Amino acid sequence: MAEAKPEEVEDVLSIFNTLGLGGPAVPGPQSESTETLVAFANDCASSAKEWAEIFKSIPADHEKRKAALAAAIKVRSAEKKFLKIAEEATKEGEQKTEDKVALLSCQETLKDCIEGLLEMSFPADEALVNSGFQDTAGVDIAMDRLDSAAAKVSKLQLLFNNAGVDPSLTAEGAKQQNDLPPEVMKMLEDAMKKKDAKKKEITTKPGITKENVKKSWESEDGRMSTVVSETLWESLCWQRGAFQHVYIASKFNKLDEDATEAPLPALLLDRAIKNLHHMLHAQGPPLSDFDDPKTWTLRTAKQNDETSLLFHHGIYSSTHLLALKYLVELCYWRWKYFPEDGSRDKWAAIASRLLKKFVHVVSDIIPASKWTAEIEKERLADIKASTKK
Numbered sequence: 001m002a003e004a005k006p007e008e009v010e011d012v013l014s015i016f017n018t019l020g021l022g023g024p025a026v027p028g029p030q031s032e033s034t035e036t037l038v039a040f041a042n043d044c045a046s047s048a049k050e051w052a053e054i055f056k057s058i059p060a061d062h063e064k065r066k067a068a069l070a071a072a073i074k075v076r077s078a079e080k081k082f083l084k085i086a087e088e089a090t091k092e093g094e095q096k097t098e099d100k101v102a103l104l105s106c107q108e109t110l111k112d113c114i115e116g117l118l119e120m121s122f123p124a125d126e127a128l129v130n131s132g133f134q135d136t137a138g139v140d141i142a143m144d145r146l147d148s149a150a151a152k153v154s155k156l157q158l159l160f161n162n163a164g165v166d167p168s169l170t171a172e173g174a175k176q177q178n179d180l181p182p183e184v185m186k187m188l189e190d191a192m193k194k195k196d197a198k199k200k201e202i203t204t205k206p207g208i209t210k211e212n213v214k215k216s217w218e219s220e221d222g223r224m225s226t227v228v229s230e231t232l233w234e235s236l237c238w239q240r241g242a243f244q245h246v247y248i249a250s251k252f253n254k255l256d257e258d259a260t261e262a263p264l265p266a267l268l269l270d271r272a273i274k275n276l277h278h279m280l281h282a283q284g285p286p287l288s289d290f291d292d293p294k295t296w297t298l299r300t301a302k303q304n305d306e307t308s309l310l311f312h313h314g315i316y317s318s319t320h321l322l323a324l325k326y327l328v329e330l331c332y333w334r335w336k337y338f339p340e341d342g343s344r345d346k347w348a349a350i351a352s353r354l355l356k357k358f359v360h361v362v363s364d365i366i367p368a369s370k371w372t373a374e375i376e377k378e379r380l381a382d383i384k385a386s387t388k389k
């Protein structure tokens with residue numbers, strides 16, 4: 001089994017899409033009636049009512065219980081707003097709410113609802129982790145709940161698409177910047193600082209720039225980020241993927257060194273891989289997606305600014321680096337424990353690429369940090385040894 005050659009890099013980068021693990025497929029424009037918008041709002045109201053109940057599962061002594069209570073109230077408020085949107089959209093004549101106005105209301109309400117959901121989900125999911133995942137039904141519910149929220153973002157994006165409305169433009173007009181709460185203002189200020197830092201782009205391929213890559217991304221995989229903002233979509237995908245990874249790792253880390261049978265189905269790993277992939281691409285594809293890994297050397301690291309290099313690889317925070325570590329581990333397990341999979345060559349290629357990326361970031365770009373890449377180096381050697389047989 002031959003290792004992927006440099007000229008095959010573009011094919012390697014398409015693996016997530018060819019395996020159905022890339023961006024969520026969003027159908028093209030089609031005829032949609034107001035009933036679809038009404039059905040969407042009613043469905044969101046029903047889910048919001050269910051999500052608010054998460055608060056009851058949070059231990060009374062949990063440090064985040066107070067914040068979770070505020071989040072539950074926010075989600076309950078969203079439920080009422082969704083019902084109001086549905087009611088207004090079904091009125092006739094002059095009293096009827098315009099579709100664009102209803103879409104904007106749905107967008108803002110869904111964002112509030114997901115923010116509340118994430119605030120409650122963290123302590124609830126943490127309780128499941130601390131119990132050693134003994135409540136298997138609760139684990140399934142937790143995973144499905146967050147994936148359901150992501151599905152609603154996808155559905156709302158489709159409604160915007162059918163209406164011919166750009167969700168990013170309506171989001172700008174939804175609130176004046178001065179009306180935003182302090183914590184959101186701080187987030188925007190931090191985002192601007194990031195944007196300024198990103199001006200020092202590192203490009204290893206002619207014609208590949210952050211601007212043209214992101215423009216293409218916005219019309220495809222990036223459409224979810226335009227509906228609820230890059231920050232919220234990133235947070236949702238992170239919480240989905242991180243929780244799923246911790247659960248999966250609790251099973252795989254118990255395996256003996258010579259074990260060959262996976263303790264969980266491949267579909268569950270694929271689900272977590274997809275979510276972490278989305279998290280790491282919520283702000284657009286890192287330019288390193290288009291690199292030849294042979295350029296990831298210590299010499300390259302010494303010739304460039306550390307921050308610029310980290311941004312080049314899509315590492316904007318320690319959480320992004322942790323997400324990459326989780327993704328690398330999942331892809332390695334996906335390759336190692338499912339040898340009969342017809343796509344094993346592709347899993348070897350993508351796992352190798354991501355392992356090389358993580359090792360380069362940790363060993364070459366931030367060698368003085370607390371991060372280590374010894375396990376990743378061993379796994380990379382494992383794949384290399386296997387592909388040479």
